[in-house]
Amino acid sequence: MKTKTLRRLFSMLAALVMGLSLLTGCSEKNAERTQEQEDAQTIQVYLWSTSLYENYAPYVQSQLPDVNIEFIVGNNDLDFYKFLQQNGGLPDIITCCRFSLHDAAPLKDSLMNLAMTNEAGAVYNTYLNSFKNEDGSVNWLPVCADAHGFVVNRSLFEQYDIPLPTDYASFVAACQAFEKVGIRGFTSDYTYDYTCMETLQGLSAAELTTTAGRKWRTTYSDPASTARVGLDDTVWPGAFERMEQFIQDTHLTADDLALNYDDVTGMFRNGEVAMYFGSSAGVKMFQDEGIDTIFLPFFSQNSEPWIMTTPYFQVALNRDLEQDTARREKAMKVLNVMLSEQAQNRIVSEGQDILSYSQNVPLRLTEYLKDVRSVVEENHMYIRIASNDFFAVSKDVVSKMIAGELTAEQAYQAFNAQLLADEEPADNETVLTSGKAYSNVFHANGGSAAFSVMANTLRGVYGTDVLLATANSFTGSVLQADYNQKMAASMIMPNGLMSRQRTMTGAELKETVHAFVEGCEGGFVPFNRGSLPVVSGIAVEVKENNGSYTLTGITRNGKPLGDNDTVTVTCLATEKQMEAMLASDSGTSAGEDTWVKNTWRDYISGGAALAEPENYMTLR
Numbered sequence: 001m002k003t004k005t006l007r008r009l010f011s012m013l014a015a016l017v018m019g020l021s022l023l024t025g026c027s028e029k030n031a032e033r034t035q036e037q038e039d040a041q042t043i044q045v046y047l048w049s050t051s052l053y054e055n056y057a058p059y060v061q062s063q064l065p066d067v068n069i070e071f072i073v074g075n076n077d078l079d080f081y082k083f084l085q086q087n088g089g090l091p092d093i094i095t096c097c098r099f100s101l102h103d104a105a106p107l108k109d110s111l112m113n114l115a116m117t118n119e120a121g122a123v124y125n126t127y128l129n130s131f132k133n134e135d136g137s138v139n140w141l142p143v144c145a146d147a148h149g150f151v152v153n154r155s156l157f158e159q160y161d162i163p164l165p166t167d168y169a170s171f172v173a174a175c176q177a178f179e180k181v182g183i184r185g186f187t188s189d190y191t192y193d194y195t196c197m198e199t200l201q202g203l204s205a206a207e208l209t210t211t212a213g214r215k216w217r218t219t220y221s222d223p224a225s226t227a228r229v230g231l232d233d234t235v236w237p238g239a240f241e242r243m244e245q246f247i248q249d250t251h252l253t254a255d256d257l258a259l260n261y262d263d264v265t266g267m268f269r270n271g272e273v274a275m276y277f278g279s280s281a282g283v284k285m286f287q288d289e290g291i292d293t294i295f296l297p298f299f300s301q302n303s304e305p306w307i308m309t310t311p312y313f314q315v316a317l318n319r320d321l322e323q324d325t326a327r328r329e330k331a332m333k334v335l336n337v338m339l340s341e342q343a344q345n346r347i348v349s350e351g352q353d354i355l356s357y358s359q360n361v362p363l364r365l366t367e368y369l370k371d372v373r374s375v376v377e378e379n380h381m382y383i384r385i386a387s388n389d390f391f392a393v394s395k396d397v398v399s400k401m402i403a404g405e406l407t408a409e410q411a412y413q414a415f416n417a418q419l420l421a422d423e424e425p426a427d428n429e430t431v432l433t434s435g436k437a438y439s440n441v442f443h444a445n446g447g448s449a450a451f452s453v454m455a456n457t458l459r460g461v462y463g464t465d466v467l468l469a470t471a472n473s474f475t476g477s478v479l480q481a482d483y484n485q486k487m488a489a490s491m492i493m494p495n496g497l498m499s500r501q502r503t504m505t506g507a508e509l510k511e512t513v514h515a516f517v518e519g520c521e522g523g524f525v526p527f528n529r530g531s532l533p534v535v536s537g538i539a540v541e542v543k544e545n546n547g548s549y550t551l552t553g554i555t556r557n558g559k560p561l562g563d564n565d566t567v568t569v570t571c572l573a574t575e576k577q578m579e580a581m582l583a584s585d586s587g588t589s590a591g592e593d594t595w596v597k598n599t600w601r602d603y604i605s606g607g608a609a610l611a612e613p614e615n616y617m618t619l620r
Contacts, residue, residue: 035443042441042530043067043330044091045338046074046081046476048313050495050574052095053472056346058527063337065547067330070442070530073472073493078103080475080490085110087481088437092321092331093338095313100387101131101221104140104316108223111139112317117332119339126379127357129214131314134222140316144344145309145355145381147295147369148198151282155292156183156274168299172249178274179251186250188277189264190257190402195277197394198308198384202277202298203246204239205306205382217385230416237412240401242301244408247401254403281349283368295368297375307372309355309381312347315339355381393418430482432608437480442530446615450478454491455536456611458596461603462570464501466509466537466556468516469572470524473497473534473596478610488604489597496574497596506565509538510554515580516571517542517551523580524573529619537567541618552620572596 045060047053050073057071072091074080076098084090090110114120115138120128123141131140150165157164157174160181165171175185189195207213216232219225246252267273268286275296276282286293297305315338321328337343341361344354353369354361355376365373375381397415400406406414440450454474459467473493483491504512516533517540519525526532526549532542538561541553554561571578 034445035441038068038443039439039441040324040327041068042070043093043327043334044070044072044441045093045334046072046091046095048074048076048095048097050472050493052313052347053531054524056343057531058525059343059346060334060337061528062547063340063343064333067333068530069334069528070440071472071528072440072474072476072530073495074475075490075494077490078107079486082106083481083487083490084476084479087479089477089479090318090320091476092318092327093334094316094318097311097313098386098391099140099311099314100385100390101133101140101223102385102387102389105221105223107316108133108137108139110319112319112321113137113139114141114317119332119335122339122358122360124357124359124379126209127381127383130217130383132218134218134224140314141339142311142314142357142383143339144312144347144361145357145383146312146348147280147353147355147372147381148202148278148308148310149280149298149372150186150275150296151268151278151286152275152294152296153268153271153273153286153291154294156271158292164294165296165299167303167305168301171299174274175250183271184267184273186275186277187252187256187259187264187267187273189259189261190252190399191260193391193395196398197386197390199246199277200239200243200394200398201384202306202308202382203242203300204235205298205308205380206300206302206304207235207238208385209382210235220385220387228420228422230420231412236416237408240408240412240415243398243401243411245301252402257399257402280353280368287368294371297372297380304380305372305375306380306382307355307375309383310386311357311383389419427486428484431485432483432488432604432610434478434480434483434610436478438478438613440474440477442532444529444619447532447534447617448530449613450474450476451534452536452613452616453478453610455534455616456614457608458572458600459536459570460611461599462499462501463568464537464570465567466569467535467572468513468569469534469536470516470574470577471526471531471533473572483604485601485605488608489601492597492600494597497572498575498578499570499572499596499599500578501568501570504567504569505563506561506567507563509565509567509569510551510561510563512569512571513538513540513554514551517549520580522576524577532617532619535616536614539614539616539618541620543620 053071053073061069076096078096081094085107115136120138120141127142131138162174162177163170165174178185201208213235216235220229264276268276280295283293283295297307299305317331321331339358344356344361348354353366363376393415397411401411438449438453440448442448451474455467455469475491475493532549538554538556540551543550543552
């Protein structure tokens with residue numbers, strides 16, 4: 001009898017274990033299925049700057065409440081996206097500011113052709129031509145422009161009764177007149193590669209936009225060609241002649257090569273220089289200081305005025321979207337909002353003008369650009385050639401021209417030779433190997449696995465009990481790949497991520513997590529689930545209600561966090577966010593170097609190992 005009873009009990013236990021096993025298996029499958037659905041419903045947008053994450057992204061999300069958009073601050077570097085492409089991590093939508101078709105060529109086959117879309121059709125042909133591949137396809141679209149030209153102290157011109165320039169000859173005459181009274185007519189911050197590059201191109205914008213100029217540019221940028229392309233002998237020799245003439249007319253010397261932005265703006269502020277090369281933002285800055293300042297264009301030597309423009313960013317879509325109609329439609333909705341007038345208004349700084357490349361965005365110039373309205377209306381807005389080669393070679397060659405070391409002919413030959421030279425192999429020494437890939441898509445039950453890997457790893461690096469990080473701290477998925485130092489360093493958000501560490505009570509930690517989750521005055525306010533913070537060493541429960549978030553619980557080591565617990569806490573955020581979420585004297589730097597990117601770089605250089613992810617958040 002006892003034997004039968006025992007057998008029944010064993011049978012019941014076996015059935016119970018099997019049932020629990022089946023339930024666990026079903027639960028795991030349901031969790032996997034839920035995550036797959038979340039993955040399919042998420043459109044990932046990589047932004048090149050934290051400022052876009054704070055001002056631009058919340059607006060785009062607000063216009064598409066039914067689309068789950070995950071915004072990530074990536075890197076303003078096409079090499080970063082090439083690495084993602086090579087290792088299966090290319091996002092749905094990419095933005096990049098430091099851009100050229102030449103450098104983007106390896107990405108072409110991975111990107112959608114937008115040539116026949118309404119979004120491309122809205123871009124003025126003058127500008128769209130700069131983004132067309134040789135086969136007529138278009139992978140990248142420009143948004144609004146940052147205008148570069150001459151920032152001019154009008155009060156100095158009036159004080160010395162010198163006429164404002166209206167063409168190149170009067171520009172030179174003004175420089176000469178100022179020199180007679182002991183004032184520099186023009187100088188600029190030629191210590192920077194972009195100033196060298198944009199001066200060279202801006203002086204020849206009229207020629208570079210001719211049929212011959214566009215033909216050369218298309219050949220230089222052709223993604224189908226693997227051959228190195230140098231300068232042509234039709235347009236470019238004259239460009240160096242004009243640069244040489246400009247150097248002579250403005251009396252630039254080797255001393256100008258040491259000037260940085262602060263040096264030049266300080267001279268302008270003190271009345272020591274009448275004009276410098278800069279953006280329209282400088283006009284507002286000096287007008288706010290009470291200096292009568294205006295903005296003038298480049299004056300070509302054929303008398304045509306041109307504005308140098310830098311797109312705030314270019315945008316492209318992943319070709320994989322074409323494999324799923326629903327996802328493609330969502331991504332196109334996101335793109336449409338990203339290019340809208342209202343969204344573009346959130347890209348530019350306060351007081352700046354929207355110089356949009358789109359016909360759908362009306363021209364509205366503030367007082368800061370009113371003097372160049374006719375130039376804008378004539379579409380004389382030149383988009384710079386901004387390949388990595390052009391940045392580097394322009395800095396080298398133009399600097400030597402300014403120093404008097406190269407004539408125009410020698411400069412043309414030197415520039416051409418450097419463009420044609422074989423590229424030096426990149427430093428591909430592996431500093432970090434990840435044997436696993438982790439997704440950065442946010443899941444309601446767990447958070448982002450990739451971000452958890454990064455947060456857990458940094459918690460160990462800083463030797464802290466708890467780590468709190470804003471969601472834009474990390475740049476994307478952890479890929480199953482070998483990382484060289486550049487790509488490994490790019491895993492950290494590039495725009496000034498800081499660290500601060502202090503010992504807190506449990507009650508103080510609750511207040512700090514509350515500020516990260518729900519936002520605080522003057523700080524960052526999460527605007528969708530993907531923008532919720534990342535935590536390590538604790539787990540949090542959060543309630544979602546129509547786009548707002550409430551912290552409902554914190555556990556540590558599986559137990560509710562007690563008010564009297566004592567923990568060391570490291571917070572990662574930008575300086576502005578940190579000041580809002582923590583008192584300025586609250587805690588110390590988590591190391592001698594407050595920049596998280598540098599701390600991470602040093603860690604990976606010593607032979608890094610990544611931590612495992614954890615489920616750190618439950619969103620209900």
